[in-house]
Amino acid sequence: MYKKEIFAKSEKDTIRVGRCLAEIAKRGDFFALYGTLGVGKSVLARAFIQKFCGNIEVPSPTFTLLQSYETDSFDLYHFDLYRIKSPEEIFEIGMEEAIYNGVLLVEWPEKMGNYIPKDVFKIEISTENDGRKITIHCNSSEKQERLSMLEL
Numbered sequence: 001m002y003k004k005e006i007f008a009k010s011e012k013d014t015i016r017v018g019r020c021l022a023e024i025a026k027r028g029d030f031f032a033l034y035g036t037l038g039v040g041k042s043v044l045a046r047a048f049i050q051k052f053c054g055n056i057e058v059p060s061p062t063f064t065l066l067q068s069y070e071t072d073s074f075d076l077y078h079f080d081l082y083r084i085k086s087p088e089e090i091f092e093i094g095m096e097e098a099i100y101n102g103v104l105l106v107e108w109p110e111k112m113g114n115y116i117p118k119d120v121f122k123i124e125i126s127t128e129n130d131g132r133k134i135t136i137h138c139n140s141s142e143k144q145e146r147l148s149m150l151e152l
Helices: 011-024 041-053 095-101 109-115 141-148
Strands: 002-008 030-034 066-070 075-080 102-107 121-128 131-138
Touching (some): 002 011, 041 075, 041 121, 131 141
Parallel strands (some): 075 102
């Protein structure tokens, strides 16, 4: 497993990481965002989305579970699974179709249980000192190559 670690001193740094990750995204990618409440998952996701859609308002899908966006290259799906009660609920909110048709940003992916795909960009955000530690893992050599090209 390939791993890249970044220290984000500020929210601005987290935004930069989100925008950089957007640069390597392609149809079929799944970005799994792990971390506690308030650690910066939504900040990173918002920056990722705005990289494609401009400086639009990007609401958190906490209550709707899903926000979708059209880009020139693919549809972009932002899921927040915090409120689901069982992993099977992902089928009710259209995740299976989204996986095949677009790029997914998924907050609280652990709520998916065993349904989480194996070949994902796993992004763990945690507090460290006065900032955030962002650790990105991936398995496939193709994803490793794209991730290694990032200048973070």
